[in-house]
Amino acid sequence: MKASDLGLIQSIGSPSLSPDGGHAVVSVERVDLAADRYYADLWLVPLDGGPAPSRLTSGELDREPCWSPDGRWLAFTRSVAGSGPQLYLLPAAGGDPRRLTSHPLGVSSPRWAPDSATLAYVARVPEAGRYVAPIAQTAASEPPRRITELRYREDGVGYTIGRRKQIFGVDLADGAVSQYTAGDADHEFAAWSPDGTRLAFVAARHADRDTVPARDVFVMSTSDGHVTPVTQTSLRASHPVFSARGDQVYFLGTEIGDRFNETYLNPTSLWVAELTDTGALPAERLTDAETMDLVPTAAGPALAVTDQGVLAMVARRGAVDLVRVEAGGDVVDVISGPTQVLGYDAVGGLVVAAVASDTEAGELSCVTPTGVRRLTAFGATLSAAAPVAPMREVAGTAADGHPVHGWILRPLGAGPFPVILAVHGGPHRYFGWRLLDQAQACVDAGYVVVMGNPRGSAGYGAEHGRAVRHAFGDVDVQDLMALVDIAVDDFGGDPDRVGVIGASYGGFMAAWLAATSDRFASAIVDRATVDWCDSDIDDDVDYTHLYIGADPETQRIKSPLTFAEDVSIPVLVMVAEQDLRCPPSQGRRFFSALKRAGQHTELLSFPGASHMFHDSGSPRHRELRLDAIIDWFDGTMKSRGQDMSNPG
Structure with a gap:
């Protein structure tokens, strides 16, 4: 899978079940790289094994389907010609939607x-x-804004x-x-x-x-x-x-x-x-705070009340499972395994869910008394045109004895292969059983890709998540280094050609490792905070206070910018010009410091992009970003080892 294959991925939203349990409706979204835009249609999916799924609408962006309790209507949101989404109503018996x-x-x-x-x-x-x-x-x-809140x-x-x-x-x-x-x-x-x-x-x-x-x-x-x-x-x-x-x-x-x-x-x-x-x-509280971390959905219900209990989604070691919390407090798995539930709906005893995996962006499945039955094949176009690499689950031990968990994707062939360590954002996000375009593009280019959930990641219990309190760049580094060792020792990774990439918290980590570790040959610092003494992160939490502490000297010595002159490897800095989470000024300052120190560095600045543009921004920007990642690592790690023009 290459960057140009982004248009083959079909992503699905949270489904809606008809009141009689006979059909589900789901929004299916795709990228049009040539037009640099997204399209989304509603699809009708029978649950009884009848006709194949059929397209219900052909709007520009049709999302958030919602079936009326009497079964007569289907409500949804539609965006037309770049305007904000409006509410539309479609007769279930057929006809044209009305606004x-x-x-x-x-x-x-x-x-x-x-x-x-x-x-x-x-x-x-x-x-x-x-x-x-x-x-x-x-x-x-316009008059000036009078701002009285943080x-x-x-x-x-x-x-x-x-x-x-x-x-x-x-x-x-x-x-x-x-x-x-x-x-x-x-x-x-x-x-x-x-x-x-x-x-x-x-x-x-x-x-x-x-x-x-x-x-x-x-x-x-x-x-x-x-x-x-x-x-x-x-x-x-x-x-x-x-x-x-x-x-x-x-x-x-x-x-x-x-x-x-x-x-x-x-x-x-x-x-x-x-x-x-x-x-x-x-x-x-009905669920255990130390062991269970529930997951809200971006759209659709996160909770559903049934006769047997309350349905909810829970993060578990890179999986997102659907569970039922029963009256006595017991938690029963409804959908579990090496997958991530993206959204679901329930009517009576019937449950339909959108489920993703490491090789599929998402398909609808129905829970039956005998198991989970697949209902759709929206990913067939991608799998036929650009087969994807499976994720291989690994476990190890950090230097301080803490257990480490993650995944490795490996190209075909004998190696040795250059290695890319990818660090997720958050830090309380997590990698897991989900198709990731960046990882797939890097594997296709001949890299072993390492993705782990170091301390601070969600889905491993409260103690694991709290471990990074006032400890950024400490225990999390130990966990990531242990995963790099596994990639080199067990998956044909070349120890002399290891790169690191991350965005947001991952961008901080990429900058920190570039400045403080001699393990890496190249780095991409993407949408990062590099100076805790002057951070302007717009969120509901003071990251500096929470993860670094209030002491100014501690903030200084935990800032990658402080050690920019110590960086000796090539660094590509990426910024999104409308990023309000990790402002582009942070990345620009890191680039400027590296440049003044005579280091090999470049700045890639994406106009009009916000913090999450790699997932939901301009399709053209997403493609260019993936191509830039491959170009950078190819250009900065080839000279350190074998020619990568025909990897594997």
Whole structure:
């Protein structure tokens, strides 16, 4: 698989099941490299082994399908001609979709009321005179923004003040739109009560949200607007859902910890709060905080209440499993193995899930009494045209005796092969059983690729995740070096030709290793923070305080920029010019320091790109980035060993 094969990958979203359990609908997304854009269509998938899946829509970007409880309608979001997504309605019996909303900044997260008469959804409400054309086309004439909070921007969005997320409802009978929430806070994750009289949602309404980054669950009466708080500003909550009787609310929640929080060091758990006539009782945690870390979905429900228990997704050693948490506290696997569940839906006892693996971007599967049955083959085009390399699971031991876990991808042939150590972001993200275009392109070019989950990664228990508190560039380095040893000793890796690449936290690590280790021959520092003394990371956590500590001298000696003059290997620095997570100024300063020191370095700057552009940015930028990675490592590691023009 090469960078030019990005257009062969078909990615799927979270499915929606018909109320009778006969069909699922899923959004299937693809890249058009020539047009430099994305397309997404809705597909109808029978569950009874009948006709093959068929395309339902042919819009530009059709996503977030949502079947009405009475089975008559299919709601979804559609983006047309670069505009924000709007809500559309498609008759299940056939016909043309009709548009329901016209919000200037688009909508998301449609949720049906139980009577199928109303759709709730989320939309940003722009401040008058901002964000909406033609006013936005003359931004130079806008008044200045008066900013009073620390959290005022978001990567991929820009300024969030003056365009807060609010929850709306649209009546199908007359098209009337009602705004359910208001105020200077983002409101999201709407969920209906079984009787359709209440909405649960999540918002940060507390006055000290700058330094207490909790998000609370609230329940609102849709008849009079009365709001009842369910949680007490001690959790970062998301994805509420009512119990079958409507007397409880289940939700995901993470303890926030100290000032400026340690949320990212704590696992996400399943919680439940009982609702009474006078309010809500204190929430109870239902999953073990030390061993289970639950995973929210980007779209679709993260939790589903069934007769047997609550369905949820959990991160486990690079896998994402679907589990059922039963009333007695037992956790039962529903879908598990060397895969990642991307999203799911459940109706009665039926479960359908989108499932990815190391060689497949995602397929729909149905859970049956005898096992898990595959329903689709959207990845057939890719597998036929560009066979992908499987991931080989490895385990080892770090220098301090800590167990190490990861994966290695290897080209065909005898080797020795140059090695690329890839470091994930986060650090509380994780590599795992998922098709990764970067890894596949590097294997195709003749490299052994090493991907591991060092201490700090999610999915290995709370102690593993907390190990990097005030310890960046320490225990995580030990784990990564142990994985490089495995690649060299057991997979034909060349010890003299080892490169490192990483983005975000991985970019910090690539810069740190380039400056402090003699193990590497080349490095790519991608969208990194390199100076903790002057970081401007826009997020809900103070990374410097959390991972480095408050002492200025410690921050200085943990900054790769401090040791730029010690770098002796070629370094390619990549920045995204609209990156609000790891600002491009950090990468530019590292490049400048290397250049002034006379080092071999280049700067690759992607115009208009945000922090996550490698996954969801311009397809052309994604292709150029992959090609640049191969070109850089080819150009900087060839001279250290054998010619790589015909690897393997």
